[in-house]
Amino acid sequence: MVVVGLGVGGEEVAERLAEAGLSVVGVERDLVGGECPYWGCIPSKMMIRAANALAEARRVDGLAGTAQVQPDWAPVAKRIREEATDTWDDTVAAERFIGKGGRLVRGSGRLDGPRRVRVGDQVFEARHGVVLGTGTRPSVPPIDGLADTPYWTNHQAIEVEELPESLLVLGGGAIGLELAQVFARFGVRVTVVEALDRVLAVEEPEASEVAAAALRADGVEIHTGVRAERVEHDGTGFTLRGSGGAAYTADRLLVVTGRKAHLTELGLDTIGLDASQRYLPVDDRLHVTDHVWAVGDLTGEGAFTHIAMYQAGIVIADILARARQAQAGADASGTSSVVGGAMGASSSLAASGSSGSAGTIPRADYRALPRVTFTDPEVGAVGLTERQARDRGINVQVGFTKLSSSTRGWIHQVGDEGFIKVVADADQGVLIGATSVGPAGGEVLSALVVAVHAAVPLSQLRHMIYAYPTFHRAIGDALRDLS
Ligand SMILES: Cc1cc2nc3c(=O)[nH]c(=O)nc-3n(C[C@H](O)[C@H](O)[C@H](O)COP(=O)(O)OP(=O)(O)OC[C@H]3O[C@@H](n4cnc5c(N)ncnc54)[C@H](O)[C@@H]3O)c2cc1C
Numbered sequence: 001m002v003v004v005g006l007g008v009g010g011e012e013v014a015e016r017l018a019e020a021g022l023s024v025v026g027v028e029r030d031l032v033g034g035e036c037p038y039w040g041c042i043p044s045k046m047m048i049r050a051a052n053a054l055a056e057a058r059r060v061d062g063l064a065g066t067a068q069v070q071p072d073w074a075p076v077a078k079r080i081r082e083e084a085t086d087t088w089d090d091t092v093a094a095e096r097f098i099g100k101g102g103r104l105v106r107g108s109g110r111l112d113g114p115r116r117v118r119v120g121d122q123v124f125e126a127r128h129g130v131v132l133g134t135g136t137r138p139s140v141p142p143i144d145g146l147a148d149t150p151y152w153t154n155h156q157a158i159e160v161e162e163l164p165e166s167l168l169v170l171g172g173g174a175i176g177l178e179l180a181q182v183f184a185r186f187g188v189r190v191t192v193v194e195a196l197d198r199v200l201a202v203e204e205p206e207a208s209e210v211a212a213a214a215l216r217a218d219g220v221e222i223h224t225g226v227r228a229e230r231v232e233h234d235g236t237g238f239t240l241r242g243s244g245g246a247a248y249t250a251d252r253l254l255v256v257t258g259r260k261a262h263l264t265e266l267g268l269d270t271i272g273l274d275a276s277q278r279y280l281p282v283d284d285r286l287h288v289t290d291h292v293w294a295v296g297d298l299t300g301e302g303a304f305t306h307i308a309m310y311q312a313g314i315v316i317a318d319i320l321a322r323a324r325q326a327q328a329g330a331d332a333s334g335t336s337s338v339v340g341g342a343m344g345a346s347s348s349l350a351a352s353g354s355s356g357s358a359g360t361i362p363r364a365d366y367r368a369l370p371r372v373t374f375t376d377p378e379v380g381a382v383g384l385t386e387r388q389a390r391d392r393g394i395n396v397q398v399g400f401t402k403l404s405s406s407t408r409g410w411i412h413q414v415g416d417e418g419f420i421k422v423v424a425d426a427d428q429g430v431l432i433g434a435t436s437v438g439p440a441g442g443e444v445l446s447a448l449v450v451a452v453h454a455a456v457p458l459s460q461l462r463h464m465i466y467a468y469p470t471f472h473r474a475i476g477d478a479l480r481d482l483s
């Protein structure tokens, strides 16, 4: 196999196939591990952990005495440098892959036919095929003047050692809100500018409201419905000019307006595919075409690490089943091994533990796709929003409860903002979506994910025992509110 792009998805596929005894070439042009460990999930969640500690300390007053809080970015930057990213050095990850028998090739890979990958002057032939896991890069809008300025993307925001006094955040999506709140809690004057009429617009409107109010309480200025028309940089600071003559200024500008797959770089024309699409379409076994698979952000099924890992699991099972079949055919005809690996193919594949026939290979199903935006309060959601469900013509029922009306929310007091909203298909009698916003919104979500994933009948959910006094007990209240 050849795996192009060793981010979350590609690395998982490459490592597990190498472990199973296949001969695997992994091609990576930057850091093995991709965006999540170096500039995404992990360092950003370390920042959030620190910022939330500050916020909790600030909640001591009136609840448990008094606390003086003196934010210091240095331990956060050090932790990101030393614990999360090894100062953006992937030696450990590279050696792990090589230690499993993989061959690491540094450089940009592109298809050169269905089973060939070109990296510079080298061409790799792959008997079983190619897996693409090349992810996305920031999508930077074509705003007049922006390209000529030293704006930040998530990379510079994650690598920052010394915080600016003020920060403009263009884009009020997941990255924008998470980082805006972190920096505000460390004393940066933060302004978020969003084009749509609400932040976190992919989630329920009630979630957008709670998230915006929470950020404002942290001192973040939020401007929605702004069309950015021009960006200027005078050597020290940025000015963003919006529709209607509004101007926003700050020392730094962070552009987090979505992500983009770069399909034109992948040689898709050599397998007869159109590279002008936004994402690479795949079927439910992640096939792009015969002998070519794709995983992760590239597929457009949700830009989340858990999606890349989920898809990788399906691809691994599919490829191993095919390799085993090919091996059985080769064994029967007495020809040589079709797979490589130090142990010899048959024994290592048999030892890999992945079960065999094509019929048992799972198919991707995104009905119960969970997502969590790690603001404080956390915004967790699964499945369809109310709007999406209504647009599909489903006979929708909705239930809603505020967390502060639950016993646990009332006990929690300061910082108890949030709610549970459930969206049901009244004809089927099951939940098809839910949102859980609160101090542990992402954790409470797990019960709702099981309900949507397993299509647990509403009658069963209503007769479940919800522990007292937990945040998740509010799910029972939301279910009682369904109408
Ligand atoms: C700030 C931030 C916070 C995030 N937080 C979360 C979170 O909390 N939870 C969550 O689930 N997700 C989060 N995400 C999203 C998550 O990081 C991505 O969904 C995940 O990294 C996608 O994995 P991937 O394998 O598809 O691609 P990537 O991780 O982007 O990896 C792709 C790899 O391919 C390489 N590559 C690209 N083209 C080529 C080529 N032609 N040849 C060779 N190599 C190539 C790249 O260098 C890169 O290493 C966050 C993202 C950001 C930016």
Ligand SMILES: NC(=O)c1ccc[n+]([C@@H]2O[C@H](COP(=O)([O-])OP(=O)(O)OC[C@H]3O[C@@H](n4cnc5c(N)ncnc54)[C@H](O)[C@@H]3O)[C@@H](O)[C@H]2O)c1
Residues within 6 Å of the ligand: 141, 170, 171, 172, 173, 174, 175, 176, 178, 193, 194, 195, 196, 199, 200, 201, 226, 227, 228, 256, 257, 258, 259, 302, 303, 304, 371, 372, 373, 374
């Ligand atoms: N906690 C998590 O799981 C997590 C955290 C961060 C990122 N992510 C993933 O990374 C992806 C990318 O994050 P993101 O925040 O960059 O994208 P996003 O799509 O979530 O949000 C981008 C925001 O920018 C706005 N925007 C676009 N163009 C604009 C313009 N010209 N002016 C002003 N606003 C503009 C959009 O309306 C949108 O609200 C997310 O979709 C998510 O899947 C996940």
